[in-house]
Amino acid sequence: MxxxxxxxxxxxxxxxxxxxxxxxxxxxxxxxxxxxxxxxxxxxxxxxxxxxxxxxxxxxxxxxxxxxxxxxxxxxxxxxxxxxxxxxxxxxxxxxxxxxxxxxxxxxxxxxxxxxxxxxxxxxxxxxGTALENSSDPLHIEVEEPWLFELKECIISMRKWSSPYARSVCSALGTSLRSSRVPNHIMGPFTNENQLHDYLLSPASEHGFNSTEDYNQALAQATEIREHSYRINFTHGDFKPHNILVGDDGHLSAFLDWESAGWYPEYWEFTTASRFGKDSWWAQVASWIGDGNYKKELACDIALNSLTVDSYIAF
Incomplete structure (x- = not known):
């Protein structure tokens, strides 16, 4: 007191x-x-x-x-x-x-x-406000408070912004990006998606796989992301429940921690939010905000994580 x-x-x-x-x-x-x-x-x-x-x-x-x-x-x-x-x-x-x-x-x-x-x-x-917490509960849209719909409006509106850096993957200033999922937690900037994918795959390792066949299967899954070209959207980059505060009235009161924000391929916000718990309550929130898109991209991202996690997990 x-x-x-x-x-x-x-x-x-x-x-x-x-x-x-x-x-x-x-x-x-x-x-x-x-x-x-x-x-x-x-x-x-x-x-x-x-x-x-x-x-x-x-x-x-x-x-x-x-x-x-x-x-x-x-x-x-x-x-x-x-x-x-x-x-x-x-x-x-x-x-x-x-x-x-x-x-x-x-x-x-x-x-x-x-x-x-x-x-x-x-x-x-x-x-x-109070930070959200993830859980294994199912998401019931019809009973959620206004914060959920307000958060979706924030995300969808940001995704309509036009990048001043053409197709570059970069920060809001056109410089390097900070991300907890890469070595030293910093990467780029990249002039296009292919450079980003090359960088993300560069530390791929067979460590942790039971066989070369399992490794090759994961590698093939991860590289499927190259089959499509994606829009470059403004992205929070660390879309996790602890960065969302909700007020006592149920409305969105704060969207925090923009250290990873920048211009990324359109799927990044949702796959990054879901890849460590694709069936969790928060993964369901991310999927709903993304209109259920990017399931294939999420599978690619999970495979990429299994190939490269050793390169950044110790940092």
Whole structure:
């Protein structure tokens, strides 16, 4: 129980609600202004001071200190990890400009001498809501709360944006992408899908297969993805339940963690969300949002994972 005499805006559960717009913009949002290197460095120094302050703040309120998602008063948090980047900040600002409930980016900090490759930080608002949890339960569309339909509107609207980078697979800035499913968690940019597929298949290994025949069968399944050409869509890239917050009223209150966002082949959002639990409740959510498409692509992705998982699982 927080001290009752402390104003609400100083307490760690204070939030800045960001209701969804009545419609999500289907036109590609403009790229936001990128702060200069001097500004980013100055903000980085300020963010380091906020981190030190958070040590005292968390102790005062008896809440856990998280070095990656740093809690602050005034409804603010500081995200500072080895994956945080300018690309994430830009993707967040694009999504928020379109009307999606995303934290407001207040400043971006650059850290030249940070430990553990924590070179970038983002100061943002804290949004309300409770994160979704996956399960083995069946999905019943007719009894789900409004968040499900609002989330689908966000995803479908983003998929109608037009890439300024032709058929390149890249971040919102046209640079490399961050993904937990590749070595070192970073890849690209790629000028086309074929380059992406070549990269994803490059670490394929027979390790873990009972026979060469099983390996060849998985390889044939994985390479079937090359038989079709796909649209390049704007993609969240880490479409998982813990990144979706729902308010007490059942409405979508936040869509978080845009560090993997960018321009990917159209199936990527749904296969990435489903490949580790294709029968789970969340996989059913992803399939419903994708109108039941991309089943063949999911089979290809599962085969690809069996071929390459050794290359990134230790990172």
């Amino acid at each position: 927080y001290r009752s005499w402390i104003p609400p805006f100083l307490q760690p559960d204070f939030t800045w609600p960001r209701p969804m717009h009545s419609t999500i913009c289907e036109a590609t949002p403009e790229l936001p202004h990128i702060p200069s290197k001097v500004t980013r460095r100055a903000c980085g120094i300020f963010h380091e001071l906020l981190y030190r302050f958070s040590n005292w703040y968390c102790l005062w309120f008896n809440i856990p200190l998280d070095a990656n998602v740093i809690q602050l008063p005034f409804g603010l948090i500081l995200k500072w990890t080895d994956r945080t980047s300018m690309e994430e900040a830009v993707a967040m600002q694009m999504a928020r400009a379109a009307g999606i409930p995303v934290p407001k980016v207040l400043s971006c900090g650059e850290h030249l001498d940070a430990d553990f490759n924590r070179m970038f930080s983002i100061l943002m608002t804290r949004l309300p």
